[in-house]
Amino acid sequence: MRDQYYDQLDSIVDDLVAMTSAVQTAVHEATDALLNADSAAAESVITGDKQIDISREVIENRTLQLLATQQPVAGDLRQLVATLRMVGDLERMGDLSAHIAKIARRRMPDIAVPDELKPTIAEMASVADRMIAAAAKIVAERDIAAATDLEAEDDEMDTLRRMLFRTLLSESWAHGVEPAIDIALLGRYYERIGDHAVSVARRVVYLVTGEVPAPVH
Amino acid sequence: MRDQYYDQLDSIVDDLVAMTSAVQTAVHEATDALLNADSAAAESVITGDKQIDISREVIENRTLQLLATQQPVAGDLRQLVATLRMVGDLERMGDLSAHIAKIARRRMPDIAVPDELKPTIAEMASVADRMIAAAAKIVAERDIAAATDLEAEDDEMDTLRRMLFRTLLSESWAHGVEPAIDIALLGRYYERIGDHAVSVARRVVYLVTGEVPAPVH
Structure with a gap:
């Protein structure tokens, strides 16, 4: 019985890594949809997002079942709690990827991103x-040193988002309101994707150390 | 010992209700900052957001401690899992409230919302x-019928967000790019606040029934 339990714990990690890869x-x-219409x-x-939602449900239900039936303690308990998060x-x-794809689709056959902003969006992506x-590597290997490195990437994302807004708000912006709104939202979506990656990494820190790091903003 | 445990479970609900009220x-x-500069x-x-972050940490740590030391099952386990979510x-x-306040602050002494959009923003708020x-009432009273009603409010929020975008994208929009971006982001923030309220209500459904409802988009 205990062996089966540990198999289940391991297979939850495999599922998490697969979900991260999806x-x-x-x-x-x-991003491909966006930059190449x-x-x-x-x-x-957009279709794949439903599959990601299903993965969430499946992993969540299995985790809740293990929590309820095995009454894990210490590290195992933390792993299950971290998994739920x-x-x-x-x-x-x-969801955020689907939001990006929907903005891309709404402008097709045109490309939603004006030429001068393509490099910035490509870099954010x-x-x-x-x-x-x-984050996937951190989950798979429980590498908490790499979790700290991830925060530096997050700073780069912030810098790119600021560059994006500078262009939107400059005198030379010639594309009007609608593309500006699209770009502002796209900037926000990529930034939030990065925030969630940091958040996943921080769950691994908690899982390994038992310490809850400060929340991401 | 068990009495103390149930006191702790009850006090977590009180803390959740207090956090919802904050x-x-x-x-x-x-909204006041936004509409009245x-x-x-x-x-x-903006200052209060730090207090909300601290509340999260305090409730989270107490919940994790109960999970780890009391090995709760069934309803108690679900309550603790739902609390973490x-x-x-x-x-x-x-965080989203602080984002709204920061947009308001950036435009002061001006008001970030043009007159013709104030009623829509006020209605979203x-x-x-x-x-x-x-959501607070649902958490306090575990009223899952009210959780279903909340979804109707969410539909109204979507309608308002669409109205907002129609105005931004209409021929008669005379305020240029920067206010349009502000308004688009504000619309998104209020909408997300509503989504999270629905999500809180759904956690209560899980807590009471043990069923995980489909995720919010």
């Missing part, structure tokens, strides 16, 4: 991608 | 206010 794909495809990519993200973050990252990859 | 005040003051209200929300939602609602009050 989210990474979603962000990647959403790729409608197949947009549809894939991480699936919430991952599900939100999937690439920071988000690195952050999610790091 | 969030309701924050949203109210943030009231700088004292803005500062109160609810404090996350409530903390986010506090009032829907948010009702939703948080309902």
Whole structure:
């Protein structure tokens, strides 16, 4: 019985890593949809989001069942509590990817991002991608040193978001209100994806050390 | 010992209700800051957000301690698991209120919201206010019928957000890009506050029934 329990605990970690990887794909495809007006990519993200929601439910239910039936203590208890939080973050990252894909889809066949902002958006997407990859590795290997590195990426995301807003608010902005709103929301979505990646990493710190780090803003 | 344990469980519910009430005040003051360029209200929300973060930590730590030391089962376990989720939602609602207050503060002594949009923003704030009050009551009384009613308010919030965007994107919008971005983000923040209120209510449904409702989008 105990062996089966530990198998279940391990398989929850595998599921979390798989869910993180699904989210990474979603962000990647959403960016593709956005920067290349790729409608197949947009549809894939929007449909795939339902699958991410289902993964959340499945992992959550299995975690709750283990909590209820096994009465775990110490590290095992922390792993299950951390899992409940991480699936919430991952599900939100999937939602945010779908929001990005929907903005892309609404402008098709045009591209929602004006040429001069494509490099900044591409860079935000690439920071988000690195952050999610790091989060997946942190979850899989319980590497809490890497969790600290993730915060530096988050600072870069903030810098990029500020650059984005400077362009939107500059005298030379010639695209009017609607694209400006799209870009402002896109900036916010990528930034939030990064915040949730940091949050996932912090759950691992809690899982390993038992200390709850300060919340992400 | 068991009596003390039940006292602790009850006191966690009291703390959740108090935290919900602090969030309701924050949203109210943030709206006041926004619609009346009231700088004292803005500062109160921004400072108060730190207090909401601390409440989250305190409730979270006490909940984790009970989970670890008492090995609760069934309803008690669900209450503690639901609490961990609810404090996350409530903390986010506090953050979103602070985001609203910061937009208000950045435009002072001007008012960030153009006259023609004040009624819509005021109505969104009032829907948010009702939703948080309902969530507090649902948490205090475990009233799961009221949790279903909350979803109707959420639909109204969506309608208001769409109205807001229609105005921003209409030919007659004469305020330029910067206020449009502010308003788009404000619309998003109020909408997310409503989503989190629904989410808090759904945690109570889980707590009472043991069923995890579908996630909020």
